[in-house]
Amino acid sequence: MNKIKTDLSIGEVSKRSGVTISSIHFYENKGLICSHRNSSNHRRFSRDVLRKISVIKIAQKSGVQLKEIKEALATIPDNKTVTLEDWSRLSKQWHNQLDERINQLIALRDNLDSCIGCGCLSIDRCRLANPYDTLGDLGPGPHLKPDGVEYEDASSEGDTCLTKSS
Amino acid sequence: MNKIKTDLSIGEVSKRSGVTISSIHFYENKGLICSHRNSSNHRRFSRDVLRKISVIKIAQKSGVQLKEIKEALATIPDNKTVTLEDWSRLSKQWHNQLDERINQLIALRDNLDSCIGCGCLSIDRCRLANPYDTLGDLGPGPHLKPDGVEYEDASSEGDTCLTKSS
DNA sequence: CTTGAACCTCAATTAAGGTTGAGGTGATAT
DNA sequence: ATATCACCTCAACCTTAATTGAGGTTCAAG
Known part of the structure; x- marks a missing residue:
């Protein structure tokens, strides 16, 4: 049937995700995404990887670190499809x-x-x-x-207003 | 008069700012703060440095980088007192x-x-x-x-919805 | 048959923001 | 007089998130 151009090369993934090839290598290395190889030892990515990269990018924008993202992605059942x-x-x-x-x-x-x-x-x-x-x-x-006041310590001890004082 | 315990040692600055000595060295190295030396070659900081460290920490919490903080601090007239x-x-x-x-x-x-x-x-x-x-x-x-849909490309070209399409 | 594109590996480098350690000095406390 | 403390310098190392480069393979086109 009219189904799917099967897997993606790293170049395609890079173009479509806006992530550099080296970063994709990097993510794979870190275990955030995975690939298999074709007969020429080239990486083939299931289309699913695009979603995972989406997730990675969104999470990063939210301030989540790769380590955590990895853990989160690892909770996805078969580590295959993000549902x-x-x-x-x-x-x-x-x-x-x-x-x-x-x-x-x-x-x-x-x-x-x-x-x-x-x-x-x-x-x-x-x-x-x-x-x-x-x-x-x-x-x-x-x-x-008041303006321009020079601060002096009361003494070397009692100089806090919110910190140590009971 | 009852004025100022003059300058601070690096240990005092560290204790009072909550910043490690090595970080203070680091900031000095980077030109964010400065000090002079006493006869034993120990750093002496004018009390002013506490304010500058305040500024640094607040700015960092706001997501400002040291580089930028340095530039900002450098705009302070004599690089001496934060008014x-x-x-x-x-x-x-x-x-x-x-x-x-x-x-x-x-x-x-x-x-x-x-x-x-x-x-x-x-x-x-x-x-x-x-x-x-x-x-x-x-x-x-x-x-x-709808739920659980598998995404397929329309084709290798026309597969964007918000990106390239006019 | 050779050139170029696209891919491969592995190691080194980058940048930010520090931390850690080795080896040394000077003042003070016992 | 010797230990300890606070400080000094300089260099190496750390983490995160990548990037860069050197050198090698595969494959299709001219």
């Missing part, structure tokens, strides 16, 4: 990660805004810069100081 | 970048959502996966297909 169900599962999972990243950035932006005029740039004082502050806990905003 | 004005300028600048990244991720997420049930996983068809689609141009969403 709608698979895709749905993965995209939901990544959606959550995306949401988290978005929320973090929004929190950061809002803090940035509230800090623009505050002058609390000292790492001792500013939530934004504080390594122990995960951005989301903690209440009161940073201190507002 | 409120400086900070305001930088934070506004980065706010815009943050906004952009946030918007991109939101667009991605929304597309992900609308794609969850769509089945358009083929790289030829899905905007999300499409390398030529910057995610934001283009109108109509991806194609919805």
Whole structure:
């Protein structure tokens, strides 16, 4: 019947996915995708690989690392065909990660805004810069100081406003 | 007078900023911060460095690269003190970048959502996966297909839905 | 029969953002 | 006086995600 041009060469995959040949090698090497060989030892990819590369690219744009993408792809039953169900599962999972990243950035932006005029740039004082502050806990905003103030420590100890003080 | 414990050792800077000593070396090497030396050849940092490290960390959380941060810090007049004005300028600048990244991720997420049930996983068809689609141009969403459909190419040429077709 | 395209392998290199380690100095505490 | 601590330098190494290059094969066309 009028069915399928069977498998794809690496060149075809590259052209159609927009991913370089070397990257395809790389992904195969890392175990994200697989291929078989023809009699000339050339890679042949089932068309399915295009979907997998779609998944890879989308996940990467969402900030997911290859390692994780690999694991996710590995959960696909026979490691062969990405079904709608698979895709749905993965995209939901990544959606959550995306949401988290978005929320973090929004929190950061809002803090940035509230800090623009505050002058609390000292790492001792500013939530934004504080390594122990995960951005989301903690209440009161940073201190507002009059313009051009030079910051001095109260002493070498009592110099925190949100950090160590009880 | 009751003024300033003068300069900070690298250990103090490290403790107070939460940044490792090696990272501080690294930043200095890269020209993001600077120090002078005491008679024992130990680095002494003006307290100002804490602010600069704040700026670095905040910017990094916003996805700004060190290279760019360096350039931004270099615009600070005498490369000495980050004033409120400086900070305001930088934070506004980065706010815009943050906004952009946030918007991109939101667009991605929304597309992900609308794609969850769509089945358009083929790289030829899905905007999300499409390398030529910057995610934001283009109108109509991806194609919805009934469950479990196997995708076949129309032919080796006319197989795009949003990409090449006029 | 030779040229070129498309593919192959394997190793090295890139870039960012650091970390780790070896070997050495100087001040302080016991 | 000797141990320890905090610091110094310089070089090597690490991870992620690839890219680049050298050298070799296969196949079809002229």
